[in-house]
Amino acid sequence: MLTISENKKTLLKDEKPFFYLADTCWSAFTNITDDEWDYYLYKRKVQGFNTIQINILPQWDASATDLVYEPFVDHDPYQINDAYFEHAKEMCKKAKAQGFELALVVLWCNYVPGTWASNFMKDHILPFDCLDGYITKVDETFSEFQPMYVISGDTDFETDETISYYVKAAATLKKLAPKCLYTTHIKGRYTYIPENLYAYLDFLFYQSGHNAQDLSMPYSLSETMQQTYPDKPLINSEPCYEEMGYSRQMYGRWTRYDVRRAAYVSVLSGACAGITYGAGGIYSWHKVNKSFAKFLGEGFDDPKSWEEAMAFPGAWDYGYLKTMLENLNIQSLEARQDLLLNDTNDIRVAKANNGIYLVYVPCNTKVRLDLDCSAYKLQTIDLENRFVANTAYEIKEGKTILAIHPFQDDVLVVIKK
Missing domain, CATH: 3.20.20.80 (Glycosidases)
Known part of the structure; x- marks a missing residue:
């Protein structure tokens, strides 16, 4: 039911x-x-x-x-x-x-x-x-x-x-x-x-x-x-x-x-x-x-x-x-576009009920987040081929900059502790 x-x-x-x-x-x-x-x-x-x-x-x-x-x-x-x-x-x-x-x-x-x-x-x-x-x-x-x-x-x-x-x-x-x-x-x-x-x-x-x-x-x-x-x-x-x-x-x-x-x-x-x-x-x-x-x-x-x-x-x-x-045991998601520092709404950021962040990147670019990810593990999933890459990133003044990913098209970045 x-x-x-x-x-x-x-x-x-x-x-x-x-x-x-x-x-x-x-x-x-x-x-x-x-x-x-x-x-x-x-x-x-x-x-x-x-x-x-x-x-x-x-x-x-x-x-x-x-x-x-x-x-x-x-x-x-x-x-x-x-x-x-x-x-x-x-x-x-x-x-x-x-x-x-x-x-x-x-x-x-x-x-x-x-x-x-x-x-x-x-x-x-x-x-x-x-x-x-x-x-x-x-x-x-x-x-x-x-x-x-x-x-x-x-x-x-x-x-x-x-x-x-x-x-x-x-x-x-x-x-x-x-x-x-x-x-x-x-x-x-x-x-x-x-x-x-x-x-x-x-x-x-x-x-x-x-x-x-x-x-x-x-x-x-x-x-x-x-x-x-x-x-x-x-x-x-x-x-x-x-x-x-x-x-x-x-x-x-x-x-x-x-x-x-x-x-x-x-x-x-x-x-x-x-x-x-x-x-x-x-x-x-x-x-x-x-x-x-x-x-x-x-x-x-x-x-x-x-x-x-x-x-x-x-x-x-x-x-x-x-x-x-x-x-990932994600049961609900809340949009967190306030964390996105890129000048676009086409990249989407959400936070799950269990504290995981998801970032959908439709076109390859650096992604800037108003989030300190130093305590998190980041993985990038190639959504067409299901390849997974460890995400390269750097922290500057408490903000995270994700490097351009190695794949051709859209990806999902999973950020979890």
């Missing part, structure tokens, strides 16, 4: 520390065959993932599929398709049997009036009076697995009508499943949560997203969220996805380095309850010679197939982040 830690920064599972490491598989219930699901669970488990994020209803930008899994009979939201939910339930049983937790999105924004997506896709909006039947079915199908219910998906809150949908869903579901944890998945580069919805939430998501024009988003959004909504665990639930095209039809794709950087700067900024990985080709479950919906919203470039995407190396990097924190 998942609960909130006493420190209000992290999660517990059966009273033990739980670092939320999720993979994004929004289209699982509509696009994945049983054999594909078996392989997917196997691979993500060995990579260290412990949570899967899934959209309960069909994802608006899922890739085309020959499968016919529809939640409503004849697309009528008043007629629940029991077979759809029974199949989804069986998929959840398999995931739970492999040790995964589930983060299930209840209402993606295209199903709710007044959101950025429903303004494009008006024929997908659910009538308000069908919510009781739908939420009841969600509870009957999934609550036995004690999932984390993600009330909203990629949403903004521009109208009172929009907010009323999400408050209705949260209030109804929380009454039916009070032991589950609740959060929202808000749109990229967005930090606002309405007060009457916030009251139902146990922990918070933000998404730094896929816009390449401002690379500060993983940490700047975290800082804003912590200032505005203190005392709830925080997770970047949608950093940039590996090999996904930049948003807004901008030319370029996110690399392994990009997605790794997003993870480390998010967690070291204080969003330390966990992190979510995503891969182009996985979230939409793309297959060779099938079309990809890119006509709406962010306008992403075509993905590679799910088979190719399962081999992307960034997933192993995310598993390593979780393993490294566990091996």
